[in-house]
Amino acid sequence: MAIFExxxxxxxxxxxxxHPAKNAALPVIAASLLTADxxxxxxxxxxxxxxxxxxxxxxxxxxxxxxGASMALSARQLTPxxxxxMMRWTRASALIMGPMLARLGYARITMPGGCAIGQxxxxxxxKGMAALGAEVTTRQGFIELHGxxxxxxxxxxxxxxxxxxxxxxxxxxxxxxxxxxxxxKEPEVVDLAxxxxxxxxxxxxxxxxxxxVRGVESLHGATHQPxxxxxxxxxxxxxAAAAGGNILLRNARPEQMRALLFKLQESGTTVSEFPGGLxxxxxxxxxxxxxxxxxxxxxxxxxxxMMVVACVTPGTSVFLETIFExxxxxxxxxxxxxxxxxxxxxxxxxxxxxxxxxxxxxxPDLRSGAALLLAGLTADGITRVEDGAGHIDRxxxxxEETLSALGAKVRRL
Ligand code: UD1
Numbered sequence: 001m002a003i004f005e006x007x008x009x010x011x012x013x014x015x016x017x018x019h020p021a022k023n024a025a026l027p028v029i030a031a032s033l034l035t036a037d038x039x040x041x042x043x044x045x046x047x048x049x050x051x052x053x054x055x056x057x058x059x060x061x062x063x064x065x066x067x068g069a070s071m072a073l074s075a076r077q078l079t080p081x082x083x084x085x086m087m088r089w090t091r092a093s094a095l096i097m098g099p100m101l102a103r104l105g106y107a108r109i110t111m112p113g114g115c116a117i118g119q120x121x122x123x124x125x126x127k128g129m130a131a132l133g134a135e136v137t138t139r140q141g142f143i144e145l146h147g148x149x150x151x152x153x154x155x156x157x158x159x160x161x162x163x164x165x166x167x168x169x170x171x172x173x174x175x176x177x178x179x180x181x182x183x184x185k186e187p188e189v190v191d192l193a194x195x196x197x198x199x200x201x202x203x204x205x206x207x208x209x210x211x212x213v214r215g216v217e218s219l220h221g222a223t224h225q226p227x228x229x230x231x232x233x234x235x236x237x238x239x240a241a242a243a244g245g246n247i248l249l250r251n252a253r254p255e256q257m258r259a260l261l262f263k264l265q266e267s268g269t270t271v272s273e274f275p276g277g278l279x280x281x282x283x284x285x286x287x288x289x290x291x292x293x294x295x296x297x298x299x300x301x302x303x304x305x306m307m308v309v310a311c312v313t314p315g316t317s318v319f320l321e322t323i324f325e326x327x328x329x330x331x332x333x334x335x336x337x338x339x340x341x342x343x344x345x346x347x348x349x350x351x352x353x354x355x356x357x358x359x360x361x362x363x364p365d366l367r368s369g370a371a372l373l374l375a376g377l378t379a380d381g382i383t384r385v386e387d388g389a390g391h392i393d394r395x396x397x398x399x400e401e402t403l404s405a406l407g408a409k410v411r412r413l
C-alpha cells in the first residue's frame with residue numbers, strides 16, 4: 001500500500017519531462033482490439049491504470065509485450081473477458097465495448113470502476129451502440145451487446161469523452177457513415193482519431209463537435225505515440241503556483257492547457273511558452289473563479305490541484321464543479337490541514353491565504369491525491385497521504401520522483 005510523506009520545502013526549481021497521458025494511452029490500448037495486427041506504442045506511461053487495462057486485454061485473448069517503455073499489443077484472438085472483477089479496476093475498461101462489438105458482433109462488459117467521483121453511468125455509450133444497431137441486454141450483472149453495426153447519426157446528450165471514444169471506435173468497422181454530434185473535443189479524443197486513422201480508419205472532425213466516421217472493411221497494425229499528459233503538466237503548474245518557484249516543463253503542450261494557464265496567469269504567475277514546453281514562475285497572488293467545463297473549458301481533473309492554489313492565495317475564491325457530482329472529496333482533507341472551505345452542492349468557497357498545517361490525510365481519488373501532495377508542499381510540518389494513496393499511481397508516473405527532482409521533499413514510504 002502506497003503512503004506518501006511530504007515535508008515543506010523551498011520553492012520548486014528545475015525541469016520535468018511530461019509523460020504520455022493516461023487518458024490518451026487507455027483508449028489507444030482499447031483500440032488495439034480493432035485489428036488482428038500489432039499496434040505499437042513507443043513510449044507507454046508506467047501507470048497502474050495502464051497495467052489494469054493491459055490485464056483486461058490479456059483476459060480478452062490479446063498479447064501485450066513490453067520492451068522498456070515500448071509496448072506491442074496484438075489481438076489475433078479476441079473473446080469477451082469472463083471475469084467482471086477486472087473491469088472494476090478502471091473506468092476505461094468500458095472502452096473495450098466498442099472495439100469488441102465492432103470486431104466480433106458481440107461484447108460483454110460489466111459496469112466499470114475507477115474513481116468514485118460521481119455516478120459515472122455509461123448510458124451514452126450504450127445508446128450510441130444501440131443507434132449503430134446493437135441490441136443491448138443485461139444478464140447476471142453483465143451488459144451484453146449483439147449485432148452487426150451500421151453507420152448512423154448519434155447525438156450525445158452530453159459531450160462525454162468516453163462515449164465519444166467508444167462510439168468512434170465502434171464506427172470504424174461499421175457499414176456506412178456515422179456522425180457523432182455533440183462529441184467531446186478533448187485532445188485525447190483527437191489523439192485517438194489519429195491512432196485510428198494510422199490503423200486505416202477514416203475519422204474526420206475529431207476536436208470539433210461533429211465527428212464523421214466512414215466505416216472500412218478492416219483495420220491494420222500501426223505505431224502510435226499518445227500525446228503528453230496535460231493533467232500531469234497542469235498539476236506541476238499548480239505545484240509551482242502554490243509553493244512558488246520557477247520550473248520548466250518539457251513536452252507540455254500549452255495550446256491544450258489554455259483554460260488552466262489563463263487562470264494561473266490571472267492569479268499572478270508568469271507563464272512563458274516555447275516550442276516543446278512551457279515555463280511557469282512565481283506564486284499565485286490573487287483569488288480565482290473556476291468553473292469546470294468540457295474542453296476547451298477548465299478541466300474537472302484540474303479542479304482539486306487548483307483548489308490547493310486557492311487555499312494558499314489570499315482572498316475569496318469560488319469553484320463550481322459542473323462535470324461530476326461528487327468531486328469535492330479532497331475538501332474535508334484540506335480542511336483537516338487548516339484550509340477554510342465551505343461547500344454547498346456543487347460550489348466551493350475558499351477563504352485563502354492561511355498557512356496549511358501538515359496532517360495525516362486520506363486519498364479519496366486520483367486527482368485529490370495529487371492535490372493533497374501539493375498541499376503538503378506548502379504546509380507547516382509533515383503531511384502523510386495514505387489510505388488509498390495508490391490512486392496517485394493510477395494516473396501519475398512516480399509523481400514523488402518528479403516533484404523531488406524539482407526540489408520538493410516527497411517520499412514514498
Ligand atoms: C474522462 C477522463 C477523466 C475526466 C473526464 C471528464 C479518461 C480515461 N478519463 O472520463 O479523467 O475527468 O473524462 O473530462 O479519459 N456521463 C453520463 N453518461 C455516460 C457517460 C458520461 O451521464 O454514458 C456523464 C458523467 O457522469 C459525467 C460527464 O458525463 O458527469 C462527463 O463524463 P465523461 O466525459 O464520460 O468522462 P469519462 O470518459 O468517464
